Amino acid sequence: MQLPELARALERAAQALGAGDELEVRLERPKDVGHGDLATNLAMLIAGRLGRVPRELAEELLGALDLPALHIEHAEVAGPGFLNFRISRDYLRDQLREICRADQDYGRSSWGVGHLFNVEFVSANPTGPLHVGHGRGAAVGDAIARLLEFTGHKVQREFYVNDAGAQIDKLIDSVHARYRQLQGHEESIPEGGYHGVYVTELASQLRAEQSNRLDGEWGSPERQLVRRYTLQRMQDEQREDMRAFRVEFDEFRTESSVYESGQIEATLAELQARGLIYQREGAQWLRTTTFGDDKDRVLVKSDGSCTYFLPDIAYHRDKAQRGFEVAIDVWGADHHGYVPRMKAAMDALGLGRDFFEAVIVQLVRVERSGEEVKFSKRAGEFVTLTDLIEEVGTDVTRYFFLERGPQQQMVFDLDLAKERSEKNPVYKVQYAHARLRSVYRRGGIDPTQIELDIDLSPLVQPEALELTKTLLDFPDTVAAAARSREPHRVTAYLDGLANQLNSWYHMGTRNHALRVLGQEEHVTKARLVLARAAEVVVRNGLWLLGIEAPERM
RNA sequence: GCGCCCGUAGCUCAAUCGGACAGAGCACUGGGCUUCGGACCCAGGGGUUGGGGGUUCGAAUCCUCCCGGGCGCGCCA
Numbered sequence: 001m002q003l004p005e006l007a008r009a010l011e012r013a014a015q016a017l018g019a020g021d022e023l024e025v026r027l028e029r030p031k032d033v034g035h036g037d038l039a040t041n042l043a044m045l046i047a048g049r050l051g052r053v054p055r056e057l058a059e060e061l062l063g064a065l066d067l068p069a070l071h072i073e074h075a076e077v078a079g080p081g082f083l084n085f086r087i088s089r090d091y092l093r094d095q096l097r098e099i100c101r102a103d104q105d106y107g108r109s110s111w112g113v114g115h116l117f118n119v120e121f122v123s124a125n126p127t128g129p130l131h132v133g134h135g136r137g138a139a140v141g142d143a144i145a146r147l148l149e150f151t152g153h154k155v156q157r158e159f160y161v162n163d164a165g166a167q168i169d170k171l172i173d174s175v176h177a178r179y180r181q182l183q184g185h186e187e188s189i190p191e192g193g194y195h196g197v198y199v200t201e202l203a204s205q206l207r208a209e210q211s212n213r214l215d216g217e218w219g220s221p222e223r224q225l226v227r228r229y230t231l232q233r234m235q236d237e238q239r240e241d242m243r244a245f246r247v248e249f250d251e252f253r254t255e256s257s258v259y260e261s262g263q264i265e266a267t268l269a270e271l272q273a274r275g276l277i278y279q280r281e282g283a284q285w286l287r288t289t290t291f292g293d294d295k296d297r298v299l300v301k302s303d304g305s306c307t308y309f310l311p312d313i314a315y316h317r318d319k320a321q322r323g324f325e326v327a328i329d330v331w332g333a334d335h336h337g338y339v340p341r342m343k344a345a346m347d348a349l350g351l352g353r354d355f356f357e358a359v360i361v362q363l364v365r366v367e368r369s370g371e372e373v374k375f376s377k378r379a380g381e382f383v384t385l386t387d388l389i390e391e392v393g394t395d396v397t398r399y400f401f402l403e404r405g406p407q408q409q410m411v412f413d414l415d416l417a418k419e420r421s422e423k424n425p426v427y428k429v430q431y432a433h434a435r436l437r438s439v440y441r442r443g444g445i446d447p448t449q450i451e452l453d454i455d456l457s458p459l460v461q462p463e464a465l466e467l468t469k470t471l472l473d474f475p476d477t478v479a480a481a482a483r484s485r486e487p488h489r490v491t492a493y494l495d496g497l498a499n500q501l502n503s504w505y506h507m508g509t510r511n512h513a514l515r516v517l518g519q520e521e522h523v524t525k526a527r528l529v530l531a532r533a534a535e536v537v538v539r540n541g542l543w544l545l546g547i548e549a550p551e552r553m
Numbered sequence: 554g555c556g557c558c559c560g561u562a563g564c565u566c567a568a569u570c571g572g573a574c575a576g577a578g579c580a581c582u583g584g585g586c587u588u589c590g591g592a593c594c595c596a597g598g599g600g601u602u603g604g605g606g607g608u609u610c611g612a613a614u615c616c617u618c619c620c621g622g623g624c625g626c627g628c629c630a
Contacts, residue, residue, distance in 0.1 A: 028569055031576085041572060044610070054610070079573050080610050125630080165630055283628050294556075294626090301628040308630050336557055337625040362558075363623075370564095404566060407558060409623065411565065416579075421592050425578065435590065442589050473569085480569070492567050495577065506594060509586085517589045553592075 001029055001472040003038065006070045006085065010042055013064035017057065019046040027085075029473060033462075036074070036084035037092075037469060043081040054081025092468050093456035099471060099533040100452055107474045107540050110152030117153050118319050119145045121330035122242065123160040126234035127171045128196055130241045132364045132412065133332055135385040139401035139546070140361055141330040142247045143487035146544050151482040156250045156324070159242075160315065163231055164255040165308065170194065172226055176218055178203035183215065202230060241386050246394055246546050258311050258318065267314040267349075268299065276348050291344035291353075313345045320351050328357045328485065330406075336360045359485050361406045368414040392417040395547045399426040402491045402545050422502070425495055426547070429538065432498040433549045435505055436535040443517045443524075447535070450528050458526040461514065463504045468530065470497055471537050478544065487545065494541045501534055 007025045014023055023046070027038045043058035050057065058077040067075055071091035078084050099106050121141025122134050130138075145155045162168075174193035178200045181187050189195055206214060206226060214222055235252070242249065258264065268284075271277050276287045282302030286309075289296050299310040319327045331338070339358045346356040366373040366383055373383055389397055396417050403425065404410045422428040440447045459465065474493070481489040508515035516527040539549040 024570095026570085028572085030573070031568085032573065035573065039573085041611095044572085047610080082573070162630075167630065281628080285628095298628045303628080305628090307628065333558070333624050335625085339557085360558075360624095408566075409559070413565070413579090416565080419579095419592095423579065423592095427592075428578085431590090431592080438590055476569075484570090488567085489569085492577085495567085499577070503594090505589085508589060509591090509594070512589085515589050552590085 001038065001469055002027060002476060003071065003085075003087070006038070006065075006072065009065050009070060010040060010061060010083075013061045014042060014046055016064065017046070017060060018050060020049065029469065030084065033466065035078065035082070036076075037087045038085045039078075040083050041081070043077075043083060047081065057081065058083050089460075089465065090457075092465060092472070093459055095472055096456065096459075096468060096529050096533040097452045099536055100450065100529060103536055104540060104543075106536050107478045108150055108152070109475055109479050114152050114154065115325045116323055117145075117148050117155045118158055118322075118324040118327045119148070119155055119330070120158045120160055120327065122238075122247075123162070123329075124238060125162045125165070125167050126231050126238065127167050127194060128198060128234065129384040129386060130238055132366060132383050132385055132388055133361075135245065135388065135397060136364050136401040136410075137330045137332065137361050138242060138245055138247050138385075139398045140359065140406055140487060142546055143398075143402055143490075143544060144328065144330070144359065144482075144485050146546065147478065147482035147485075147487060147490070150544060151479055157248070158251045158253060158319075159249045161235060161252055161254040164259060164311070168227065168231070171199070171230060172223055174199050175203050175206070175226060175230060179207060179214065182207055202233065241384075244389055244394065245385065245397070253315065255311055255315070258315050261318075263314040263318055264306065264311055267317050268310065270317075271299075271348060274348065274350075286345065286348065288341050288344035288348065291347040293341045293344040297341050309341065309345075312342070313349070316342065316346060316356060317349055317351075320346075320349075320355060325355070326357060327355060328359060330359045330361055333360055333362045357485070359406055362409040364401075364410055364412055366412045366414060373414070388412075395430070396424070396426045398546050399429075399491065402487045405486060405488050425498075427553070428502070429494050429498040429542065430548070430550050431553055432501045432505075433535060433538045433542070434551065434553045435502075436531050436538075437551050439516050439531060443528075445528065447532055450532050451525055452529060454525050454529070455522060456526045456529060458523045459530055461507070463500070463507060464527075464530055467500050467504050467534065470500055471533055474537050474541065481544075490541055490544050494538065494545075497534075497538065497541070501538070 007027055010025045011023050014025070015021065023042075025040060025042055027040050030036060030039045043061055044054045047054040047057055055077055058081045062075055062077060062083060065072070065075070067073070071088045072085050073088045074086040076084050102108075119141055121137050122130065124130055124134050142157065145157050148155045170190065170193050173190045174195070177187045177189050177193065182203055206229060210225065213225065218226070239249075239252075268277070271286060276290065277299070278285050278287065283298045284300040285296045286299050287296055297309055298307050299313075300306050316327055336358070339360070342358070343353060343356050347353050366388075392414065400412055400417060401410075416424060420427060422431060437447075439445075459468070477489055477493045481487055512518065516531055517524060519527070542549045
């Protein structure tokens with residue numbers, strides 16, 4: 001909750017006391033309701049600079065404020081020098097109308113100028129189905145994209161397809177081995193190959209469709225055929241998996257297209273022109289140490305082929321050339337060591353240190369009955385994202401992935417995920433929404449027609465006012481989540497909101513005079529405005545997470 | 554060995570760029586209730602925030618040193 005006029009007035013008052021120009025007045029909502037609705041530590045911040053006692057300064061700041069004009073009905077100095085403000089109840093209640101009017105736009109903001117972001121996530125090798133780790137990356141990436149869109153930016157969701165690497169060759173070898181087995185030959189999956197059942201399925205389908213061409217030895221043309229077929233199949237399946245998870249990409253960019261476009265050479269030439277490439281032991285190195293990396297990196301190996309790093313630089317350079325101002329990559333924790341060199345490379349290209357950002361997502365451990373459910377791609381038994389979605393649903397899966405900070409290692413508790421009660425936080429939040437919708441239905445009310453220009457003074461219960469204040473925190477929460485690339489702040493907010501909302505609602509089950517419906521008309525009307533505002537916030541919050549706000553459950 | 558991330562209630566996790574008394578859920582204990590949706594409600598116990606030291610009016614948060622865990626340290630991808 002913010003009161004910009006109050007913040008500005010405090011800033012002017014502080015400057016008048018000689019605190020200087022570089023002030024950022026922050027008003028925060030105290031955890032303890034006894035400390036008022038908003039508080040600031042401004043006096044303590046400037047006390048050191050001015051060599052004064054914080055509490056005295058706080059008194060002077062307070063004296064400089066025209067409280068009624070700022071919608072403050074009470075203010076005091078407290079503790080070591082906090083200024084606590086109590087906002088006029090009428091002003092608070094007025095804000096409920098604004099929430100309802102803004103409806104699906106409530107919580108939107110436009111910090112910054114509306115930048116163009118590229119958010120790249122999942123980017124799995126096209127060598128098999130997506131697993132739970134990809135799911136977490138997808139949930140986080142998509143939520144970050146939604147947060148950025150909601151805060152005034154333009155966002156492209158992108159998936160990078162590593163279709164040119166050695167992993168594909170291993171997959172083709174594995175398919176070949178399975179194919180031979182189907183023909184009755186003794187054959188085993190090569191070292192480092194893929195054992196999943198889908199490999200056998202691929203081989204079997206290929207045999208059914210192309211046996212006239214593939215039953216003999218596989219030369220170059222045959223391998224090309226299998227490669228194209230396999231890549232297409234894997235990409236289609238991954239795209240379908242993502243669609244089921246409610247994630248739609250704007251762009252699938254392939255590594256091979258980076259090679260074909262000539263950008264590899266162009267990138268290398270640009271780095272050379274900048275004098276950042278040198279030869280050593282027959283290889284070409286990039287001076288990443290100049291830009292904070294701990295060692296220089298090879299771009300072109302002594303055998304003339306390039307490392308994985310070079311096309312990756314070229315690809316990210318291309319993002320800048322396509323007009324993106326910030327490129328955010330969501331990476332698994334196993335790639336975190338790669339971050340400094342990529343930042344260094346972008347810096348080397350003159351794109352600055354802030355062009356490239358990595359969001360590191362920690363690994364997921366799945367448990368059932370307290371036991372880890374193993375997933376090992378190599379052994380061929382792994383929990384695919386699709387398995388997980390089929391078992392617990394997209395909403396639950398997304399919520400669980402977005403419940404913890406990206407850097408937090410997480411345990412995915414399958415038993416809790418399958419729980420269909422308020423023990424399960426997802427249901428708690430969705431249920432809060434469904435309840436409000438249910439109130440409208442029961443009352444025969446069209447929620448879009450709820451009257452707003454009415455007297456809201458019947459909203460006097462502390463629970464109702466606390467709820468109102470929480471609703472007013474939503475835009476700040478969203479902005480902070482977007483800025484820090486931490487969608488879990490929204491999840492945590494919704495969890496707290498749902499608790500408040502549910503207990504507000506339950507007051508009515510204990511005391512019917514506190515229900516929305518069945519009161520004197522002016523009371524019901526006022527409570528409907530609060531209910532509507534709450535519904536708007538829950539709905540918008542869930543939208544940011546990519547989770548449905550159900551009409552009924 | 555070096556680097557990054559993490560360590561918060563028995564368990565899984567929060568904690569508003571350093572704020573006031575560290576919060577939820579699960580589990581546990583004790584009450585209550587039959588629905589404006591009971592797919593429950595209320596209350597309670599539970600913590601030296603891994604440990605020591607430091608900075609600060611104030612530290613879970615910042616610095617430092619230990620302990621414990623994860624990941625990474627190729628002319629692999």
